[in-house]
Amino acid sequence: MPCASPTFAQAPAATNTHPIVVLLSVDGLANFYLDDPKAEIPHLRGLMKEGVRAQSMKASLPTVTWPNHTTLVTGVQPGKHGVLGNQVLDRATGEIVPFMIDPIYNKEELVQSPTIYDVAKEAGMKTAALIWPATRGAKTLDWTVPDVGNIKLVEQHATPSLLKEFSEAGIPWEKQEEWWATKRIRERDGMFVQMAKHVLSKHQPHLLLMHLVELDHTQHGKGPNTPEAYEALKAADERVGEMWEFLKTTLPGRATLIVVSDHGFYPWRQAILPNVLLRQEKLLRAIGSKITTDSKVRAVDQGGSSFIYIRDKENRASIAESLIAKFKEVEGISAVLTPEQFAPYGLGDPATTDRVPDLVLTAKSGYAFFDVAGGDVVVMPKEERLRGTHGYNPDEPAMQATFVAVGAGIQAGARLGDISNTSIAPTLAALLGLKMPSADGPVLQEVLETKAAE
Known part of the structure; x- marks a missing residue:
């Protein structure tokens, strides 16, 4: 382990008696793993017995990391919070705008x-987030290390005093980029757990958000329900157990741990290339492998779904009608969603928000979308290699996410059926004695020992 003997400075217990709520996201922890006899997850199953588990949790469309982590902390769907995908198209420039690993925008801009x-900070509470998406530069986080792509951005946007504390405690925060590049993801996740322990011990924030990524990374490369995925799942379970044991020991009777995920996973062996079809229809132009920014229509992949942007405003309706018919004939596409069908998915309206696509394609299991425009094949031949992805329709059972809660304020043994990820933020607020007035989802009253006031 990278931090064999970290030192945790203890805050005076007499002056810190407030509740502490920890939201721990295990990226890619599909709900189906909780019932899988092959899954070695004794800690998660222990938490389920000690606390409460949702039968399933519906994610947001597209079922990818950035929009779903933002829904988890806002309680609203992507069309409201604005983080519509891992990437979107700038209609004015024709360029793809990446959101994932926050390369461009600070939280307030995104x-x-x-x-x-935000709500907790406004109420005078202390807040922290470690590797949580879409938090770069967040002014309402007292202690933060954002989920950014390189060490320069970490140095620029993490809390300076916190980085100094990590160094003094022997936590090698400066290794984040290197360990990602060298695929030492498990060690990296382990380091984030050490960071969380340090923040909780020294600062005792009312709210801590944290994000672990190895399971997602492994399933992308090897597919779900594979030996490699089960091994990564076992490691993630050990991280969860480590956090709960720490909370019980260090903050007895005060801490609540809520374990969630952002989406499920599907295996895939065939790639669908919508931009090839668009090029064949003379709606998109490519020079070599590069799609030109003067293209009338552009597909932007979200893994198991694809956003179709029609930049030709005058002919938008006729182009959309033609493309709906053509995409419905493409092998591997399960649905072509139009703006009239967006409302149940909370995607917003392309007529009022430029970043909202004009059409959304969703794939079947076994297929994934890619932004390739070269060649003459729209659906590639089946590959021998198995990989995994997400982004598919959230109504698909395999896309269901995880919710497990335990600790202070949680009604042990409560029964909780199918929920939406829009209920997480208001439930966190209720545990802290607060309200999220803008949330789409209700408070999960069934899990609370003392029901929140209406």
Whole structure:
């Protein structure tokens, strides 16, 4: 382990008696794993017995990391909070705008709805987030290391005093980029757990958000329900157990642990290339492998779904009608969603928000979308290699996410059926004695020992 003997400075217990809520996201922890006899997850199953588990949790469309982590902390769907995908198209420039690993925008520029940490901070509470998406530069986080792509951005946007504390405690925060590049993801996740322990011990924030990524990374490369995925799942379970044991020991009777995920997973062996079809229809132009920015229509992949942007405003309706018919004939596409069908998915309206696509394609299991425009094949031949992805329709059972809660304020043994990820932020607020007035989802009253006031 990278931090064999970290030192945790203890805050005076007499002056810190407030509740502490920890939201721990295990990226890619599909709900189906909780019932899988092959899954070695004794800690998660122990938490389920000691606390409460949702039968399933519906994610947001597209079922990818950035929009779903933002829904978890805002309680609203992507069309409201503005983080519509891992990437979107700038209609004016024709360029793809990446959101994932926050390369461009600070939180205030990207997230358009109040977050639970905004609400907590406004109420005078202390807040922290470690490797949580879409938090770069967040002014309402007292202690933060954002989920950014390189060490320069970490140095620029993490809390300076916190980085100094990590160094003094022997936590090698400066290794984040190197360990990602060298595929030491498990060690990296382990380091984030050490960071969380340090923050909780020294600062005791009312709210801590944290994000572990190895399971997602492994399933992308090897597929779900594979030996490699089960091994990564076992490691993630050990991290969860480590956090709960720490909370019980260090903050007895005060801490609540909520374990969630952002989406499920599907295996795939065939790639669908919508931009090839668009090029064949003379709606998109490519020079070599590069799609030109003067293209009339552009597909932007979200793994198991694809956003179709029609930039030709005058002919938008006729182009959309033609493309709907053509995409419905493509092998591997399960649905072509039009703006009239967006409302149940909370995607917003392309007529009022430029980043909202004009059409959304969703794939079947076994297929994934890619932004390739070269060649003459729209659906590639089946590959021998198995991989995995997400982004598919959230109504698909395999896309269901995980919710497990235990600790202070949680009604042990409560029965909780199918829920939405829009209920997480208001439930966190209720545990802290707060309200999220803008949330789409209700408070999960069934899990609370003392029901929140209406």
